[in-house]
Amino acid sequence: MTINEIQDELIDDFSFYQDWMEKYxxxxxxxxxxxxxxxxxxxxxxxxxxxQSKVWLYPELRDEKVYFTADSxxxxxxxxxxxxxxxxxxxxxxxxxxxxxxFIDEIGLKEHLxxxxxxxxxxxxxxxxxxAVALQMRS
Amino acid sequence: MxxxxxxxxxxxxxxxxxxxxxKPLVYFDNGATTHKPKQVIDAIIRYYADMNSNVHRGVHYLxxxxxxxxxxxxxxxxxxxxxxxxxxxIITKGTTEAINIxxxxxxxxxxxxxxxxxxxxMEHHSNxxxxxxxxxxxxxxxxxxxxxxxGELDIEAYRSLFSERTKLVSFTYVSxxxxxxxxxxxxxxxxxxxxxxxxxxxxxxxxHVAVDVQALDVDFFVxxxxxxYGPTGIGVLYGKEDxxxxxxxYQGGGDMIKDVTFEKTTYNELPFKFEAxxxxxxxxxxxxDAIDYIQDIGLDAIKAYEEELLAYATSRLSEIEGIRFIGxxxxxxxxxxxVVDGVHPYDIGVILDKLGIAVRTGHHxxxxxxxxxxxPGTVRVSLAMYNTKEEIDALIDGLKxxxxxxx
Numbered sequence: 117m118t119i120n121e122i123q124d125e126l127i128d129d130f131s132f133y134q135d136w137m138e139k140y141x142x143x144x145x146x147x148x149x150x151x152x153x154x155x156x157x158x159x160x161x162x163x164x165x166x167x168q169s170k171v172w173l174y175p176e177l178r179d180e181k182v183y184f185t186a187d188s189x190x191x192x193x194x195x196x197x198x199x200x201x202x203x204x205x206x207x208x209x210x211x212x213x214x215x216x217x218x219f220i221d222e223i224g225l226k227e228h229l230x231x232x233x234x235x236x237x238x239x240x241x242x243x244x245x246x247x248a249v250a251l252q253m254r255s
Numbered sequence: 256m257x258x259x260x261x262x263x264x265x266x267x268x269x270x271x272x273x274x275x276x277x278k279p280l281v282y283f284d285n286g287a288t289t290h291k292p293k294q295v296i297d298a299i300i301r302y303y304a305d306m307n308s309n310v311h312r313g314v315h316y317l318x319x320x321x322x323x324x325x326x327x328x329x330x331x332x333x334x335x336x337x338x339x340x341x342x343x344x345i346i347t348k349g350t351t352e353a354i355n356i357x358x359x360x361x362x363x364x365x366x367x368x369x370x371x372x373x374x375x376x377m378e379h380h381s382n383x384x385x386x387x388x389x390x391x392x393x394x395x396x397x398x399x400x401x402x403x404x405x406g407e408l409d410i411e412a413y414r415s416l417f418s419e420r421t422k423l424v425s426f427t428y429v430s431x432x433x434x435x436x437x438x439x440x441x442x443x444x445x446x447x448x449x450x451x452x453x454x455x456x457x458x459x460x461x462x463h464v465a466v467d468v469q470a471l472d473v474d475f476f477v478x479x480x481x482x483x484y485g486p487t488g489i490g491v492l493y494g495k496e497d498x499x500x501x502x503x504x505y506q507g508g509g510d511m512i513k514d515v516t517f518e519k520t521t522y523n524e525l526p527f528k529f530e531a532x533x534x535x536x537x538x539x540x541x542x543x544d545a546i547d548y549i550q551d552i553g554l555d556a557i558k559a560y561e562e563e564l565l566a567y568a569t570s571r572l573s574e575i576e577g578i579r580f581i582g583x584x585x586x587x588x589x590x591x592x593x594v595v596d597g598v599h600p601y602d603i604g605v606i607l608d609k610l611g612i613a614v615r616t617g618h619h620x621x622x623x624x625x626x627x628x629x630x631p632g633t634v635r636v637s638l639a640m641y642n643t644k645e646e647i648d649a650l651i652d653g654l655k656x657x658x659x660x661x662x
Contacts, residue, residue, distance in 0.1 A: 136276075136609050141660060168617050168632070169601045189631070190599035191661060192606075 119211055122203050123219035130223035139224065143195035150198035151205070153185040164239050169193045171236060175247035181206055182248055193236070196225075200240050209252035213245050259556040265641050267292040267548075278611025281646045281653075286431050286459060286590055286637030287615055288481045291545070295485060298544040302537045310536055311510055311527070321536060328543035329526070332491055335546050336476060337467040340496055342525040346539050349490035350458040351381040353477035354425070356492055356529060357454055358385035360502040361475075366422055368394035373416050373446075375400040375408055375426040376627060377433055380620045382425055382456050400426065402627065406433035406582035413442065417449045424453045428460035432621040432635070433582025434565075434590030436460075443473055452498060458482055462639070463561060463588045465554045468493055484639075485545030486538035492529070499525050506531040557640045561589050564638050568647045572636075575654055581633045592619075592633040598661050600634045606657035612650055 117125070133139045153162065157174040164171040169190030176183045184201045188194035203219065204212050220226060225237070265271055270290045273280050282290065302324075308317035310325045325346075332344045347353040366372075372386050376399050383397075390397055398421075400413040408426075424446045429436050439455055446453045452474035457466060462483040468476050475498070480489040494502075504511050504522050508531035513521040522528050549557070568591055572578055577596035594600060604616035617632040618625045625632055636650065 137660070140606065140609070144660065169599050170631070190601040192602045
């Protein structure tokens with residue numbers, strides 16, 4: 117699936133949940149599905165700054181595609197990073213760098229995108245794109 | 256003591272009737288900033304509608320009434336904290352600037368390489384970093400008063416920290432992260448026995464307890480307007496006259512000078528020596544209205560009510576399974592910090608926000624305190640005079656709901 121197809125699927129999934137509580141329960145559930153970062157990478161080098169909780173994110177290039185693993189010590193944040201990994205993992209660096217992440221607004225998480233929010237969703241997006249660009253230059 | 260009527264108090268705060276996320280606002284982030292009563296809000300509007308003009312300069316009418324109103328606040332602050340002289344009240348941007356003024360000016364006058372400054376383990380970053388910056392510049396050293404597991408300072412250890420090189424002691428009256436009320440008078444007396452002056456950070460105390468700087472014999476006392484129902488961007492540095500006179504000015508500019516020539520400038524007298532530039536006039540004037548508001552209700556009545564709330568909140572929070580209070584000092588004021596086993600404070604904060612309940616999560620600008628307890632942060636509930644037991648009940652329900660989702 118392309119990045120946009122995944123986004124559309126998520127928008128569809130989230131449309132079932134009208135209530136914010138169900139939405140957060142779903143996000144928490146998604147957190148449990150995140151491909152976990154190896155313990156050896158859970159160090160400061162892979163921490164995303166700008167989050168009140170800790171978020172670790174590790175990128176890997178395989179067959180010209182970027183695969184992310186991640187973790188967080190807060191479960192809502194873990195759900196948010198899981199969402200981002202779901203959308204961006206398994207695509208080429210170029211696709212990731214150029215991705216327009218319209219789903220965040222559509223599923224009602226736009227409030228989390230503000231640079232002043234403590235959860236760092238914006239920092240996650242930035243860091244994932246930066247990793248993609250860096251891997252693109254290396255390949 | 257005056258009678259305290261919570262309904263009358265709440266009716267004074269317009270923001271308390273708004274909703275957040277479709278729920279009635281429950282505001283427990285008063286340690287960060289308090290809301291403003293209509294008496295203060297109206298005064299802000301009145302200032303711009305009726306008097307707006309620069310202070311201390313003009314001969315024209317508006318400038319005179321603005322200046323008079325600004326100086327009335329200085330006298331109200333003087334009376335509020337029982338300072339001996341009006342000119343011992345320096346109007347600042349807030350607590351942070353007040354501490355920086357002392358670090359910078361007292362530091363320039365009295366601190367040399369090898370000197371020592373004592374602070375405590377429970378300080379807000381604003382009472383750590385200015386001293387660290389001074390130490391970097393001057394080559395002096397910070398000594399830190401340790402605390403026990405309850406979040407109380409070790410007074411015996413404090414006594415042993417003094418040396419011939421100790422030049423200043425600076426600590427908080429009430430901890431913003433733990434709620435501990437420190438034995439301020441005793442600690443000041445210890446320092447004075449060594450002839451060392453003391454700065455007390457009153458940011459979390461001024462809105463909860465009556466302060467008498469002369470009875471305390473404190474040398475510097477600092478606080479912010481916005482945490483005491485007043486406007487943002489205004490605060491106070493109280494300093495004993497002789498100490499303030501012995502210090503050089505902070506910033507150069509207008510108002511702080513007597514005469515300026517290119518060869519030499521002579522400085523203005525207290526308090527203006529430390530008040531360069533146009534101040535936050537509106538906030539300065541309306542800080543006086545906030546003080547009036549507190550005085551009308553009476554700090555004794557406020558304190559009694561808040562202590563009842565604190566006891567109720569602590570007792571109800573104890574019902575929560577897995578809760579661990581961070582800061583269990585015998586003497587506490589208006590702050591409850593806690594963690595819940597297996598749950599990140601941030602997650603709790605997000606869910607409570609969705610329920611219209613505002614708490615603070617994180618390290619509360621006191622990372623060394625969090626390190627001492629080995630935690631990344633806490634959930635902090637900080638109370639003000641307008642909070643109610645019903646709001647605490649709403650917090651408990653919200654917390655149970657959040658934990659249900661998160662565990």
